Amino acid sequence: MSNYLDISKISIDFPTPEGPFRALDELSLRIKKGEFVSLIGHSGCGKSTVLNILAGLLQATEGGVALDGKEVNEPGPDRAVVFQNHSLLPWLTAFENVQLAVRQVFRDSMSKAEMRDWIQQNLKLVHMEHAMHKRPDELSGGMKQRVGIARALAMRPKVLLMDEPFGALDALTRAHMQDSLMEIQRDLNNTVVMITHDVDEAVLLSDRIVMMTNGPAATIGEVLNIDLPRPRNRVTLAENSDYNHFRQQVLSFLYEKQRKVVEIPREPAVDEDEAAPARGKVAGLVDRLGRRA
Numbered sequence: 001m002s003n004y005l006d007i008s009k010i011s012i013d014f015p016t017p018e019g020p021f022r023a024l025d026e027l028s029l030r031i032k033k034g035e036f037v038s039l040i041g042h043s044g045c046g047k048s049t050v051l052n053i054l055a056g057l058l059q060a061t062e063g064g065v066a067l068d069g070k071e072v073n074e075p076g077p078d079r080a081v082v083f084q085n086h087s088l089l090p091w092l093t094a095f096e097n098v099q100l101a102v103r104q105v106f107r108d109s110m111s112k113a114e115m116r117d118w119i120q121q122n123l124k125l126v127h128m129e130h131a132m133h134k135r136p137d138e139l140s141g142g143m144k145q146r147v148g149i150a151r152a153l154a155m156r157p158k159v160l161l162m163d164e165p166f167g168a169l170d171a172l173t174r175a176h177m178q179d180s181l182m183e184i185q186r187d188l189n190n191t192v193v194m195i196t197h198d199v200d201e202a203v204l205l206s207d208r209i210v211m212m213t214n215g216p217a218a219t220i221g222e223v224l225n226i227d228l229p230r231p232r233n234r235v236t237l238a239e240n241s242d243y244n245h246f247r248q249q250v251l252s253f254l255y256e257k258q259r260k261v262v263e264i265p266r267e268p269a270v271d272e273d274e275a276a277p278a279r280g281k282v283a284g285l286v287d288r289l290g291r292r293a
């Protein structure tokens with residue numbers, strides 16, 4: 001496997017009224033074709049910024065990105081993005097939503113009949129062929145997200161970029177979607193970069209977990225190779241000592257090495273002594289949640 005997606009020393013400064021804000025600092029990562037990489041890190045560390053640079057929606061201030069030897073400067077169909085909130089057009093059916101993307105990419109290379117077959121094939125891949133003529137408001141959250149994934153896959157992108165794709169789903173639907181994604185990944189061998197806040201999800205799905213330091217000037221803290229055999233089964237993995245070791249390493253990075261102190265906004269009118277217990281309580285809660293995760 002050769003390097004496919006090359007992220008080379010990217011830094012980004014956002015303009016703010018107080019001057020430039022350096023969100024990312026010299027972040028480098030090489031991803032191989034067919035690799036599944038998760039980005040994990042505390043809220044606000046810069047995960048979406050990295051993904052937006054890969055998508056070509058944002059430009060790095062310094063450094064750059066190359067995909068299959070070609071510099072990434074703007075959005076393109078070789079990089080499909082799946083967001084948390086399945087951005088389907090509400091007035092179009094599931095079929096028509098996928099069709100829109102397919103037309104954009106294959107207008108000149110597929111006949112109408114080929115396009116129809118291709119759309120159906122991709123909806124079938126995410127187990128949505130039975131509901132392909134329904135509109136988004138007739139679909140559940142998980143079904144909408146399946147259509148979003150079918151739409152992205154149907155573009156046959158070189159890289160699938162996923163920004164917390166299952167973050168808005170209930171735990172059971174989320175587990176089904178993770179299993180579907182592993183199945184698709186096994187069949188298609190996509191190159192995937194996925195943002196997640198879920199440690200179990202990251203370990204279950206990834207070949208590598210990239211753990212980011214807290215911002216500002218965030219970068220990569222550690223990279224964990226998840227060399228668990230595939231296909232992976234969540235039930236048997238729960239008892240697997242390697243799985244638990246990987247999980248532990250991510251938790252330790254997030255809640256010990258990069259432990260985030262959550263500040264409580266100060267109310268100037270409140271007496272210092274009155275505010276102190278409340279601040280202590282929330283800080284303790286955040287700490288406990290962190291240790292329990």
Ligand SMILES: Nc1ncnc2c1ncn2[C@@H]1O[C@H](COP(=O)(O)OP(=O)(O)OP(=O)(O)O)[C@@H](O)[C@H]1O
Pocket residue numbers: 014015016021023041042043044045046047048049050215
């Ligand atoms: N357009 C912008 N202008 C100024 N600052 C920005 C802009 N976009 C992002 N930032 C800042 O850059 C940092 C990284 O933001 P980003 O959204 O990438 O974080 P994240 O890790 O994806 O967060 P979350 O997990 O909460 O989605 C944050 O401090 C954010 O406030």
